[in-house]
Amino acid sequence: xxxxxxxxxxxxxxxxxxxxxxxxxxxxxxxxxxxxxxxxxxxxxxxxxxxxxxxxxxxxxxxxxxxxxxxxxxxxxxxxxxxxxxxxxxxxxxxxxxxxxxxxxxxxxxxxxxxxxxxxxxxxxxxxxxxxxxxxxxxxxxxxxxxxxxxxxxxxxxxxxxxxxxxxxxxxxxxxxxxxxxxxxxxxxxxxx
Numbered sequence: 548x549x550x551x552x553x554x555x556x557x558x559x560x561x562x563x564x565x566x567x568x569x570x571x572x573x574x575x576x577x578x579x580x581x582x583x584x585x586x587x588x589x590x591x592x593x594x595x596x597x598x599x600x601x602x603x604x605x606x607x608x609x610x611x612x613x614x615x616x617x618x619x620x621x622x623x624x625x626x627x628x629x630x631x632x633x634x635x636x637x638x639x640x641x642x643x644x645x646x647x648x649x650x651x652x653x654x655x656x657x658x659x660x661x662x663x664x665x666x667x668x669x670x671x672x673x674x675x676x677x678x679x680x681x682x683x684x685x686x687x688x689x690x691x692x693x694x695x696x697x698x699x700x701x702x703x704x705x706x707x708x709x710x711x712x713x714x715x716x717x718x719x720x721x722x723x724x725x726x727x728x729x730x731x732x733x734x735x736x737x738x739x740x
Contacts, residue, residue, distance in 0.1 A: 548590065550610075555622070555629045558614025561604040566594025569659065570632050571737075573602040574623070576641030576665075576720065580609030587722045589638075592730035596737050598636070605643070620649030627657060636737070640664035641694065641719065645671075652678045660684065662733055665692050665719050669699035676706040684710035685736040687729060689721030711736075 548565040563581050571593050573584045581602040584590050593600040603626060604611035605619055616622040623646060627635065636659045639647030644666025651658045652675035660683040684707060686700040704710045713732045716724025 548585065552610075553626075553629055555606075555625050556614055556616065558606050558616075559612045560606065560614075560626060561610035563590060563600075563602045565590050565600050566597070567599050568597045569599065570635040571598040571600050572623070572627070572632075572635050572637045573600065574605065574619075574637070574639040574643035574647055575602075575608065576643050579640070579720070580604050582609065583722075587726040587729065589722065589726070589730050589733065592734055593737070596734045598737065601630075605646070618649065619643075619646035620653065623647065623650040624654055624657070633657065634659055636660045636662070638662035638664065638733070639666060640722070641667055644695075645669070648672055651682070652676065655679055655682065658682055660736070662687065662736065663700075663703070665689060665695040665721065666699060667695045669695075669702055673702060673706075676703060679707055680709075682707070682709060683736070685732065686710055686712045687715050687721060687732055688712065689716050689718045689724065690714050691717045692719045692721070694719040 581604040584602040590600040607613040644663045645668035715721045722729040
């Protein structure tokens with residue numbers, strides 16, 4: 548597992564990388580950072596499933612400096628372009644989930660699959676969800692998520708029949724409640740189960 552830095556449009560962006568294979572990018576929520584996915588053993592689980600796990604600090608979070616980006620969604624595209632990643636699996640939690648979803652509906656050709664964890668702001672993308680038809684999507688929500696209502700997940704499932712919902716733990720940051728079940732759900736998703 549390596550700490551790395553890359554210059555993305557003048558911002559020094561920190562990320563943690565482990566494993567090799569197809570790229571799998573992880574994006575954190577507002578109260579967290581790239582290291583969160585190391586603590587939950589999610590980076591390790593993805594790398595053990597023979598993927599290249601890349602956990603990213605958003606600009607101004609963790610060890611990344613602030614930058615001049617239109618949005619967190621556009622930052623994801625800039626980051627992938629800088630690393631020369633043309634297509635990847637992407638995971639985003641809460642605020643990161645909205646960023647990943649916003650990126651995905653605008654750049655569907657760059658998406659192998661999505662893992663959205665208690666994603667907020669979903670209704671804003673309602674009319675663009677159809678851009679993700681045929682993409683594999685795993686939705687992970689906490690049973691008693693008080694930040695992102697389950698209707699956000701249901702809205703995605705109503706539009707996309709490839710989306711599947713798994714309930715893990717209780718709270719919004721459900722990966723802190725039961726990281727084993729959380730990681731297993733992701734690995735099973737990557738195996739096509």
